Amino acid sequence: MIAAALLAMFGGLTFVEQELPVVVPPESIATGNFFHTADVDGDGVPDLILPDRILLQRNGRFNIDSPIPVPDHSRSTYDLWKGEFYFFGSGHLEIMRWTDKGWERRLEQDMESPSAASSANRATPAGRRIFFMPFLHDLNGDGVPEIAFPEESGITIFARNGKTYRRVSTLKIFPGLHYGSIPRQRLWPPEARRIAFPPRQMSCRCVVDGTRLTLIAPEELPGKQVRYRVTRYEVDPQHQYAVIPDKTSQIITEPMNRYMQPLALRPGDVDFAGGDWEYAETSVLPQPIFVTQVTTDNGAHVESFRAPFFRSSRGSFVDMNGDDRLDIVAEASDLFKGGVRESIERFTNGTSVQHELRVYIQDDQGRFPPVPSWTASFHIEMTHPPIQNDKRFRWYQSGVLLDASGDFNKDGYRDVVAHDLPNRLAIYLNTGSGLSSRPDITIPFDPDHRFDALDLDGDGRSDIVVQWRDSSQSPPVERCRAYLTREAAP
Ligand SMILES: [Ca+2]
Ligand SMILES: [Ca+2]
Numbered sequence: 001m002i003a004a005a006l007l008a009m010f011g012g013l014t015f016v017e018q019e020l021p022v023v024v025p026p027e028s029i030a031t032g033n034f035f036h037t038a039d040v041d042g043d044g045v046p047d048l049i050l051p052d053r054i055l056l057q058r059n060g061r062f063n064i065d066s067p068i069p070v071p072d073h074s075r076s077t078y079d080l081w082k083g084e085f086y087f088f089g090s091g092h093l094e095i096m097r098w099t100d101k102g103w104e105r106r107l108e109q110d111m112e113s114p115s116a117a118s119s120a121n122r123a124t125p126a127g128r129r130i131f132f133m134p135f136l137h138d139l140n141g142d143g144v145p146e147i148a149f150p151e152e153s154g155i156t157i158f159a160r161n162g163k164t165y166r167r168v169s170t171l172k173i174f175p176g177l178h179y180g181s182i183p184r185q186r187l188w189p190p191e192a193r194r195i196a197f198p199p200r201q202m203s204c205r206c207v208v209d210g211t212r213l214t215l216i217a218p219e220e221l222p223g224k225q226v227r228y229r230v231t232r233y234e235v236d237p238q239h240q241y242a243v244i245p246d247k248t249s250q251i252i253t254e255p256m257n258r259y260m261q262p263l264a265l266r267p268g269d270v271d272f273a274g275g276d277w278e279y280a281e282t283s284v285l286p287q288p289i290f291v292t293q294v295t296t297d298n299g300a301h302v303e304s305f306r307a308p309f310f311r312s313s314r315g316s317f318v319d320m321n322g323d324d325r326l327d328i329v330a331e332a333s334d335l336f337k338g339g340v341r342e343s344i345e346r347f348t349n350g351t352s353v354q355h356e357l358r359v360y361i362q363d364d365q366g367r368f369p370p371v372p373s374w375t376a377s378f379h380i381e382m383t384h385p386p387i388q389n390d391k392r393f394r395w396y397q398s399g400v401l402l403d404a405s406g407d408f409n410k411d412g413y414r415d416v417v418a419h420d421l422p423n424r425l426a427i428y429l430n431t432g433s434g435l436s437s438r439p440d441i442t443i444p445f446d447p448d449h450r451f452d453a454l455d456l457d458g459d460g461r462s463d464i465v466v467q468w469r470d471s472s473q474s475p476p477v478e479r480c481r482a483y484l485t486r487e488a489a490p
């Protein structure tokens, strides 16, 4: 057992450090796809669910010494509801709960999966399979989840009736498949002939919110444009979960740039946002400018925000002030500032960059101000000049040295973590109108470690998860450590 270490006591926060015996694939940590929390043992405190085991939370730490194995359901997927596991195998449903006596089976039944019979779930000639993931959703609000089973043409709903789930409705709401294009094929000589059939494809997003289903389907237009067809359906739990015909509505957006993607900038809304690079023509060196675009009225008005940076940050749309409306976080770098001589000097000899966050707070009319509501500037030390393109500079370019998605003191304002010096992480608390001018907390850090901010223990305060490759072992191993955030005793 590793002893709890109190790392810092500034800004009213402390961190409890705990090494986690898990191997996190490098790409999953930032998306938060790897770690799930739910109260599995029913003590009111969330536990950590890993792919193969569960670490119960005890006294503010995860019990790594006696993990609970997740029941072997290697050929099924699962979803969670109030700490219970719903395993969906082929044609089979099993509900399991962890108790003092071990895993208890709450329900086991056959469940014909609609997609098993559909053509889409058959293996393709290349041997690939297309899988649809069932999920749980409480459509009628009675606290018992329904099972939604997506398939090629729509969603099949299974509702619980006493002890079993039964199929009650199939909502055929997905757009039809159409043939995709394939590259020109070689016909001669005959021995080189490989005739491929064009794929049939369909693309849409479906948002389920209470009894309302919103389907957002793109239609590609010439000139790198797209428009979306947004259809809203209402289902009636009193009538076999069928769609209520006169409550169906549809809008078609204006044409917009193809990088515009649907997202909800306000709860329940369908908005569109995205971004792309353009190169400033006024500067001598081609200066990359990232342009963020948003529209909250289906493309009638599109607002644009420009900032000199290489790429979009992973936190471009974040609710920075806790009002449930997403705000824009643009990032700007001084790397291309000034003339040719200064830029080349900075690239070949410079070992630091000035990095700026520009925050545009969304108002209650769904508009963003033309100039940032507030900005914050960071001095980021590199290990080598940019021209060497070392790991730290590549990390800077890919946006992982800075994170504005966490809320460490649970006040609703998102705080910023910066890996600003190679050997430290600095946390800046958000006051609501900007960041503290100096870091509120710093953590000694290794230049080769990666971090991510997420609420690992489910207490509402973001924690820091760190992962690195431990090359002192042979063969090297991926390691992971959590810094769990706690309020310091006054
Ligand atoms: Ca628990
Ligand atoms: Ca907001």
Ligand SMILES: [Ca+2]
Pocket (backbone or CB within 6 Å): 406, 407, 408, 409, 410, 411, 412, 413, 414, 415, 429, 430
């Ligand atoms: Ca905060």
Ligand SMILES: [Ca+2]
Pocket (backbone or CB within 6 Å): 454, 455, 456, 457, 458, 459, 460, 461, 462, 463, 484, 485
């Ligand atoms: Ca937490």
